[in-house]
Amino acid sequence: MxxxxxxxxxxxxxxxxxxxxxxxxxxxxxxxxxxxxxxxxxxxxxxxxxxxxxxxxxxxxxxxxxxxxxxxxxxxxxxLPFTPAALHKSMTTLARVEELSLGELLQFRMVLDSAAMLLAARLRSEEQLAEMAAAVARMKAAAETGHDEFGAADVAFHDAVVRAGGNKLIQICSDVVRSIVLGLISEKIAAAPGREALMRRSIRHHEEVMAAIRAGDGPLAARLSRKTMYDYYAGHVPAGERAALRALLE
Structure with a gap:
């Protein structure tokens, strides 16, 4: 019929x-x-x-x-007015009921981070560049003292980049997705072998990203950021989901 x-x-x-x-x-x-x-x-x-x-x-x-x-x-x-807490709650619930996979969350974070880098390279001030440099310096010091301090400094760097871009929605979404991802795999990262080498490599990548932002090269900063994130997190993502992350590197 x-x-x-x-x-x-x-x-x-x-x-x-x-x-x-x-x-x-x-x-x-x-x-x-x-x-x-x-x-x-x-x-x-x-x-x-x-x-x-x-x-x-x-x-x-x-x-x-x-x-x-x-x-x-x-x-x-x-x-009530809209708050980031409401978005955080909704996305956390989606992640917990497995509607959003870790790979999807990381992919979204890579996209958001790239957009933030493009904006920051065009719009950043000297004061915001100084904030990024201070965060990288904290990362270097924390690499010798502990993972928690290193993670906090890493967050401070990305927060400075997002603020430099000036988009509040990117800032809210980035904060939400980052906290969910870290909540899912923070223990695995802390216990990962070769952690110190990974932190040193991450510091080098952040320095390269900051140099690209300082030079106003947004596309380069975005590519470097995606590569940094892939290198740091891909090993914690199921093998079947990594192809979707690698697609953002090409």
Whole structure:
């Protein structure tokens, strides 16, 4: 039989419909941060649902970082402003339920880092270059003292680069993805053989990246950054996922 093909429908619970409508109101700007939803009783009337349905919807919205709800508050739940914490929570959940693989997270981080390098090479100030140099100096000192200090200095370098680029969304996403990746494999990196040699090689790469940014060569800085990240992390990624990372090196 010819004609359109239809997909199976999913049964939707009443509270999910409530969540969808409130989310749409927030996303469209009909509800703004700081404003309040109607009271539970008014929501029951507007949605024609029970109190338990309204409360379940509010629990979901609060878990997603969209509202703050206090039981018994007669003023209704407060709409919250967007925060990096909400994005971090969502991406962490995706990673934990294996919707996002380590390879995908690293690939995204390589893309974000490349964009930050391109912007920084064009827009950086002398003060921001000094921040990058100070971070590299801390990395050198930390290579002799411990992995935690080295990691903190590495983060400081990349934070300085992203700030130099001036894009807040790249900054937020980079911070979120980096913390998730490190949370997944930090213990493996700390226990990896040849760790000191890897740190020294990473320092050399960072110096090369900084020199390219100083010279205004964004494409070179981006290529070097992707190579640095691949060298540092690829060994912790399943072999089947490495081809996707290598594609960004070509």
């Amino acid at each position: 010819s004609g359109p093909r239809f997909e199976p429908v999913r049964a939707v619970r009443a509270y999910e419909r409530v969540v969808e409508q409130i989310e749409e109101a927030i996303e469209s700007g009909s509800l703004c941060p700081g404003e309040r939803l109607p009271s539970e009783r008014e929501l029951m009337v507007q949605f024609s649902v029970s109190r338990s349905t309204v409360r379940e919807a509010l629990r979901v919205l609060q878990a997603r970082g969209l509202v703050r709800s206090r039981p018994g508050d007669p003023n209704g739940a407060e709409v």
